[in-house]
Amino acid sequence: MTQPNQPNSPWPQTPWGDDGPAAGRRALQDPAQPPRPDDQPRSQDTPSRAPGDRSPRSHAWPPGPQQQPQQPAPPRQGAPWQPGPQQPRHVAPGPVPHRQPSPPDPSPTPSPRHGFDQAPTTPVGEPDPPPPSPFGPPSRQPQRPTAEPAARRGLFDRIADAFGGGRRRREEEEAQARALADQRAAEQRRREAEAAAAREERRRVIDTPVDHHLITVSSLKGGITKTTIVLAIGTALALHRRDLVLAIDGNAHRGTLARRLGEETGLTVRDLVADAEDVRTAKDFRRFTSQAASRFEVLASEPNPAEAQGFSAEEYATVLDIAKTFRSVIMTDTGTDLTLPLMSEVYGNTDTLVVPATTAHDGADLAWETLDWWEEHADPALVRNAIVAITQIEPFSLPPAEQMPAERIAELRAAFIRRQRQREAELTERFAGRVGEVIFVPYDPSLHVGGLFAWDRLSPETAAAYEDLAYAVARRFAARD
Numbered sequence: 001m002t003q004p005n006q007p008n009s010p011w012p013q014t015p016w017g018d019d020g021p022a023a024g025r026r027a028l029q030d031p032a033q034p035p036r037p038d039d040q041p042r043s044q045d046t047p048s049r050a051p052g053d054r055s056p057r058s059h060a061w062p063p064g065p066q067q068q069p070q071q072p073a074p075p076r077q078g079a080p081w082q083p084g085p086q087q088p089r090h091v092a093p094g095p096v097p098h099r100q101p102s103p104p105d106p107s108p109t110p111s112p113r114h115g116f117d118q119a120p121t122t123p124v125g126e127p128d129p130p131p132p133s134p135f136g137p138p139s140r141q142p143q144r145p146t147a148e149p150a151a152r153r154g155l156f157d158r159i160a161d162a163f164g165g166g167r168r169r170r171e172e173e174e175a176q177a178r179a180l181a182d183q184r185a186a187e188q189r190r191r192e193a194e195a196a197a198a199r200e201e202r203r204r205v206i207d208t209p210v211d212h213h214l215i216t217v218s219s220l221k222g223g224i225t226k227t228t229i230v231l232a233i234g235t236a237l238a239l240h241r242r243d244l245v246l247a248i249d250g251n252a253h254r255g256t257l258a259r260r261l262g263e264e265t266g267l268t269v270r271d272l273v274a275d276a277e278d279v280r281t282a283k284d285f286r287r288f289t290s291q292a293a294s295r296f297e298v299l300a301s302e303p304n305p306a307e308a309q310g311f312s313a314e315e316y317a318t319v320l321d322i323a324k325t326f327r328s329v330i331m332t333d334t335g336t337d338l339t340l341p342l343m344s345e346v347y348g349n350t351d352t353l354v355v356p357a358t359t360a361h362d363g364a365d366l367a368w369e370t371l372d373w374w375e376e377h378a379d380p381a382l383v384r385n386a387i388v389a390i391t392q393i394e395p396f397s398l399p400p401a402e403q404m405p406a407e408r409i410a411e412l413r414a415a416f417i418r419r420q421r422q423r424e425a426e427l428t429e430r431f432a433g434r435v436g437e438v439i440f441v442p443y444d445p446s447l448h449v450g451g452l453f454a455w456d457r458l459s460p461e462t463a464a465a466y467e468d469l470a471y472a473v474a475r476r477f478a479a480r481d
Contacts, residue, residue, distance in 0.1 A: 202471040206240040210328055210477045214320075216350040218334040220370045224363045225391045225441075227257055229356045229469075230333045231296075231453040232441075236470035237329060238296035239455070246289065246327040248319060249301035250342060251335030252311060258300035260453050264290040268300045273315045276322060285326045294455060299323070313345040320349060338373055347378040352476045353386040354469075355435075358393045359423050364430070371434065385436040387472050390427055392420065392443040437472050441465040 215233070219226045230247055238245040248269065249255040267288045272279070279285050289297040299319070302311065323330050334346055353374060357367030367388055375383045396416045398409065424440055431438050444462040446454065455463065 199467070202467055203240040206237060206467075206470055206474040207242060208474055208477045212324055213329050213477050214349050214351045215329070215331045215354060215473060216334060216346060216352070217331065217354045217356065218338065218346075218370060218374065219356055219366065220336060220338060220373065221366045222336045224356050224358050224366060225389075225393075225447075226336075226356045227255075227260060227333060228391075228447055228453070229354060229389050230257060230331055231260060232466040233354065233470050233473060234296040234298075234331055235292065235294045235453070235455050236466050237474070238292075238294045240470075241329070243328050244295055244297060244326075245329045245331070246297045246299065246323055247331040247333060248299045248316075248323065249333050250311070250316065250346065251301050251333060252337055252340055254303055255301040255333065255335065257333050258290050258298045260451070261290055261292050261296070261298045262452055263300065265300075268302050269311065269315070269319050270302050272299065272322065273318050276318055279322055282326045285322065292453075297327075311340070311342055313342045316342040316345045317349075320345075338370075338377075343377075347374075350378065350382060352473055353378075353382045354473070355386055355388050357388055357390045357427075359390060359420075359427070360393060363393070364390070364427055367431075383435065385476065387469070388431050388435050388438045389441060389469055390424075390438065391441040394420075395443045395445070395448075439465065439469050439472060441469070 217226055217230045217233070234245050234247050247257060249257040250269075251257070265287065272288045279288075286297075289299050291297045320330070332346060332350075334343065355367050355370050355374075357363050367390075371383050371386065374386075396413060398404065398412065427440075428438050442459070442461045442465060444459050446457040446459075447462075458466070
């Protein structure tokens with residue numbers, strides 16, 4: 001017999017009365033049928049039913065004097081099932097197949113009485129539940145838990161959902177942050193790769209083989225970074241070329257080119273002219289030059305201004321002829337006096353003209369006047385192909401104040417950068433239509449103090465600007481060679 005209180009049983013349940021299951025069945029019987037004497041004990045001779053036997057059971061009980069045995073009613077077709085006097089049948093042990101429950105009984109069901117539970121009955125035509133096992137109740141197949149209604153969920157569940165949603169949001173935010181960081185890293189790697197490729201291209205062009213190329217750095221006035229530009233271009237060329245680069249100091253007013261590079265010898269251009277017949281090898285020529293760690297060489301000018309004034313065009317031509325024998329790229333620092341006799345020889349021995357300037361108004365005006373002078377006394381094509389190197393001389397500085405918030409400092413820096421960009425745009429527009437190229441060099445504190453020129457002390461931005469300047473010069477090697 002099916003155990004009571006089985007909520008998953010597919011058979012309808014009938015209430016048990018105070019008199020036991022028989023009284024419950026009598027309460028559900030049709031009032032028109034005579035009562036069934038189920039309360040009488042069964043005969044002990046009733047044969048037990050073998051497992052798996054589905055033959056109709058013969059109900060053997062001793063009929064009373066007033067009652068006759070009740071025959072089971074046949075199942076009704078096409079109508080809802082009604083509880084009848086059919087006794088439960090047993091089937092072979094095993095799990096009960098899942099099925100939809102039968103339609104409920106439309107007749108009113110008596111309320112269960114105190115002390116008894118509802119007992120299920122087996123509808124006609126349905127398989128009987130498994131018999132009770134001596135080893136315990138039959139095992140059930142685990143059922144998938146159903147979602148609990150939101151109204152019946154407790155506070156703990158709602159808190160867990162809230163924390164779970166926050167965790168999911170944090171995971172999504174972390175995933176987005178990782179994706180953004182990966183995108184920025186990829187963009188940074190792309191920019192670094194492009195910068196590396198640009199540097200490699202610059203160095204390849206700088207190392208272009210050339211027979212001879214003469215570069216002149218000229219200005220009408222000193223103090224506008226002329227000597228610094230000579231040292232920077234020469235060092236950048238020497239660092240990336242396989243041959244040697246030489247600079248001749250043609251300043252008649254005690255030039256400082258060799259001193260700022262680092263003097264190795266006291267010999268000058270006048271000594272080279274005097275010993276010109278004895279200079280037959282590169283080793284002989286090397287005795288007259290000072291060389292830096294970058295292999296950039298300088299041939300110093302005469303320290304005595306009186307003797308420097310007498311440096312003629314023929315002497316300059318002699319020095320240039322000797323230098324061409326042992327060096328391919330030769331630079332000349334003309335000084336500020338462009339009326340000297342040697343300048344006539346310089347004008348005719350220039351392949352590339354570089355004019356220094358500064359962002360100050362007078363520095364830009366002097367560069368413009370220098371171009372006018374060269375355009376009048378030399379080949380105008382040199383001016384059209386010239387390079388103007390404009391150096392930023394104004395550093396960013398804060399006004400005197402004891403305390404200043406970081407936001408105010410950022411605003412001042414942004415305003416300084418805007419003024420700088422505006423000034424660069426003005427100078428570019430002014431010189432671009434007259435010369436071949438305009439290159440800006442940022443302010444560098446290591447150059448502001450003067451002294452020895454040290455490439456390794458330059459800021460990365462300044463070193464890159466000087467490499468751009470040397471690259472612009474090297475692009476003109478093939479055009480003039």
